[in-house]
Amino acid sequence: MTLANYINDLLYRYDCVIVPNFGGFVTNTIGARVNTTTHTMYPPKKQLTFNAYLQHNDGLLANYIASNKNISFEQATTFIAEEVAKWNKDLKTTAVEVASVGSLSLNEANQVVFEPNLTSNFLTASFGLAEVSTPSVERVKEVKVKSLPTVSEEKSKTIPLYIKRAAAAAVFVGVVYVGWNGIQNQQQQELLANQEESVQKKIQSATFVIDNPLPTINLNVTKEAKNFHIIAGAFQEVHNAENKLAELQEKGYDASIIGKNKFGLIQVAFASYATRSEARKALETIKEMVSEDAWLLAK
Structure with missing residues (x-):
């Protein structure tokens, strides 16, 4: 993955991603909005800006790259510096595309x-x-409908008698047909209901037997013990330790509370490692970049 892809991933989780010695990408959440001119509705989103003054290495990007590439923090920092150098070189002649984040270019200044x-x-x-x-919705003009003229009583009296009898016969036939059709529909519905009930009973009484079941597989996975811890601080109060833990996790560290020391203080670690060599390398970077008070604890 390129540096741009790592920045793209972190912007989904954090409001600010700083590229050391280059600048920071900052997000600001905005609500849903409607454009009344184009009749378009936009969902809530993170509005993205770039601040060239945010260049301090807060460890977030480097820790994420180190975790994904399975390399040390120092190697991740070197990787970022090489990508930034390439960006600065390309910006002199063309624009730089940062994955799906956006594009960078230089102005006249x-x-x-x-x-x-x-x-x-x-x-x-x-x-x-x-x-x-x-x-857009257009208003429809009101349409007036003229009422049909009524038949006068005098004209109704002139209707021949055979037409009246034919109309009465048609009404009678229609009533008989509707009644017979209703009886047939009721009989069909009762037949379908009986068939459905019979099928349900067969399904409920059916059993399924598998002659050759697949054998079970037992996986024995041993978790690698991490007995070397880089201590960030020791606290007497639980809430102070939890605040420190949240602060380190927000910066991208795999932090944890490893218990109390012999003085009864709660210890919070930047990270824990399986080997002493890994822990020493990480400690050197943390003491140089983050805190000179960090120290290594082996349990």
């Missing part, structure tokens, strides 16, 4: 200009929602 991809929506709550356009 040699400043980075960001154009967001308006089709991308990094708000997970709006997943599956799309723009909806509706045609």
